[in-house]
Amino acid sequence: MAYEITLLTTMAISILFALSLNFISGFCGQISLGHAAFLGTGAYASAMLTKSSIPFLLTLPVAAIIAGFFGFLIGLASLRVRHDFLAITTMGVGFLFVGIVRKQDFLGGELGLAGIPSPDMSRESFMVFCIILAVIFAIFSLYIRRSWMGFVFESIADNEDVTRILGIDASRFKLAAFVIGTAVAGIAGALYAHHFRYIGPDSFGFVQSVSVLAMVIVGGVGSVWGVAFAAAVLSILPLLVQFIDDYKLLFYSGLLFAMMRFAPDGVAGIVQRLYGYVRRKS
């Protein structure tokens, strides 16, 4: 039973994290190659606080605010640089985060933070708590997509210049996407830290940023259901197939490459095409 609980908790946290990137990259079209830095910001902030005996639940808003604040700064950067330049800038932010954390003794440096206290609740309750947060954010995402905010996001993702010609202040909407997406990543980070009880700089490096982007793309950019599904499967796959441990990363990267090469619109795109095919047949 304990194994299933760990599995489901990991899954829920990954879904929350992947949906937070989907908000920025999927909805608003702002590619980010450094999203793990915000997971890390939330994780470190929350872990430092609970280690100084502050109740876990109180640290969640703090993690969200700190991560959201850094997200706001990256949002400002996204107003200066676009497309490929933005992708590389966000990648740089990821490296900067890891590089800075490595050198800070009070954050545990290279060794990271061990002995993070448990989140004052049973493992079952913590699992349920993570699932509830993931579900709430999934519902919020679905709502936003229907709202005028989602309407504007879609337009920005499509063509930012045209959005401006329609009199819409695209900058503010981009900032909003970055702040919401990174704040939620911060919350996911707080959950992550108290789930694994150990964090280090390498938990939030480039590979993690690519992995979460892979979840968004494999799921189907912008599709809440697709991304949640991809995050669920990709997060627990390594736990389920431990016998291929040595080839894990090769399997992953091979899958990602094959997805890009043959089905770049992801699971959501495949489902849509299958649906269209079945409908034409019947």
Add this chain to the structure above:
Amino acid sequence: MMMSTSAPTPVLQVEPVLQVEPVLQVENVTVRFGGDTAVKNVSLTINQGELVGFIGPNGAGKTTLMRVITGIVKPQEGRVLLEGKDLAKSTINERVSAGMALAQQIVQPLHALSMLDNVALACGGAKTASVINAMFHTNREQERDKARDLLERVGLGEVVDALPATLPLGYLKRLEVARAMALEPKLLLLDEPLAGLNQAEAKGLADLILTLNKGGQTVLLIEHNLREVLRICPTLYVQDNGLPLAFGDADTVMKNPEVRSAYLGGQA
């Protein structure tokens, strides 16, 4: 609560023009690119309710002046005023919010959205003016109704649900115009809306522009199609090689020998 779809849309409202007020003022604008002067000391005033045709041979600097008005190009000298307000520090979306709307020469539909939603988004200015507002509103019906009316007016009533990528250029040119109209601008800037249309389509769209103007809409129309411009525009502005050549009543302008020589291949 009376929700009638046949309610007149604001763009249709006829406002009697009582006094002449400048909507757009371009004052002594000069633009240089490197060593070349693209626009040289141009001044231009468009008053409330006017329909001004802006013509000139290729390379006259028409597009550059349009870009100065919309804020894409910053002039080295001079300024642009909308209803008396200096726009020097305004970004393009601020200019649009302040009351100008642009139908671009090169069509740029939002490909992910239907024709209807392309226009509906432009109709939703009240909801997209603030991020918070946009977050708390989901209902698009009102805007879609308005968008449907606008698309019908430009002759696109049959394709409201189509995706732009599936439609020919002539349709997308009209989409540009409908989207600009949806912003209910004080000044409608049309950059070659007739280019690429066949004769019948061009005449139809020109008629629509004329109707809009009769309804009180102020329009600046950049256009190569002289035949249609001369048919609908009472006032003309001619520019050549970045220099203002003539401005005024269409008949007088077209009799101007400099204008004739610019168009007939100058013997200067």
Add this chain to the structure above:
Amino acid sequence: MLYLELFIQGIVQGSIYGLIALGLTLVYGLLRILHVAHAALFTLGGYIGVIVTNTTGSFSLAIVVAMVAVGLVGMAVYKLAYEPLLHRPPYIALIASIALFIASEEIFRIVFGPFGLSYIDPPLQGQIELFAGFRLKYGEILVMGIAIVMLSALAWLSAKTRTGIAWRATVTDPEMAAAFGINIQNVRYLNFFIASALAAVAGVLVALLNNLVEPTMGSVPSYKALAIIVLGGLGSIRGTLVASLALGVIEAFGTIYVGHLLDRDALAFAFLILILMVRPQGLLGAK
């Protein structure tokens, strides 16, 4: 004296960055693809260099074999991975490239083992004393020399030969070039061949300086070369070279003076972000 040593170190490192980043710039200039997997070709070059040197005993033969073999692999990467993705949004190719890169690192690890290979009898290990107390390794001189030769050859090729002119025309305006009868497909193959061959040389040289090739030797260059080409203004060859040398020197000094705050990689990206915020189009990029 310390300053001069740091400076020379920076230039050596910068020359290697230059050889790698130049290939990325060539690919970006032609196809607008951020070719992360380029660094895998750099690693492959290193492996081929060491293996050929160890089996034949000839280091110069190793360089030639590495260049040709990796050049051909680069052409295959274009054909199999990128060409089908050209009409997709650019991030698709970027992610595909990252995936390809990670997969290659894994393949190197599985095929050649996790601990890497070394030269059995490493060539050019001596050093020369230029003046009192100031020494340079032969390897370092070779790096700078090869960088200068390669870049000059490339400059000559692109300015003076028919192929080079066709290539530049295609970069400037592909449609126009096609209208003039230039075979764009051939230009792309050539482009990937040259870019990959340059990466291979860099790989062989790094293997020489460290006397080690390992599966992950491409990680740092892959991301850093991206930073460099963005810094240089994406697609600008001169910008890339300036950025490579600048970054090499800044890192050399930075690790000494601010190394306690930031590690070497973070330093590079801090510099990148700083520059981009001031000049969003990069150092020498056109607006």
